[in-house]
Amino acid sequence: MSTELIGSSGIGEPRVLATDAALGFIAEIRRDHPDILFHQSGGCCDGSSPMCYPAGDYIVGDNDVKLGEIGGVPVYISASQFEVWKHTQLIIDVVPGRGGMFSLDNGRERRFLTRSRLFGSGEACAVVFRGR
Template sequence: MKQDIERVSITEEAAKVIAELKTKHGELMFHQSGGCCDGSSPMCFEEGEFLIGSSDVKLGVVEGCPFYMSKDQYEYWKHTHLTLDVTPGRGSSFSLEIPMGVRFIIRSRLFSEEESQRLATESKV
């Protein structure tokens, strides 16, 4: 049986930042913002600090942290694999990594034809 297609993954550098944040804050969660604050940046919160509702889609889990996006934004990104990364600099959001002098960013790529077909098949099951 083939493994499910991941919608979101993470770089080693981002995983290190998450490990440090977990030490300080405990369990974490991510929400891909849709245009406020830093534009369309992934935002990291202590788990439960951002209210998830029926208008949010869980894309996956990175380093034990659930990763969500609004349904409306998901419609634009559903053909895209997201990779959570970090870059030096300060964002202007409320995300937990900001005081560390880095900010989370998303690198994206379109799913391959094979991945897209498998996702379509998996969603029908």
């Protein structure tokens, strides 16, 4: 059973957001690959890359945590990485450059980038266990 986070449903702030530029880039990628997902890479700080995959090509693990959705696309992170970032809100943005080798943003001269901000007191979301 994977872990899903409750965010904008009234319990705290969303754990993941996207800038307008990221939402536009997601829409562009979805024209070529309608069913996609994000998995946050194992970086330890701002500037880490969220990897974008065709949903059928990436197996979400039992220990992955669903942070939420951006532009209708689910965003996952490993449980161990979530432990490091559980006090932060992830903001998916776009910058010039090449995406990860297997990420769908590769070869488009732009790439997704994760920025973050610390949650303030009482902002963090509840964590609940749900089936995928």
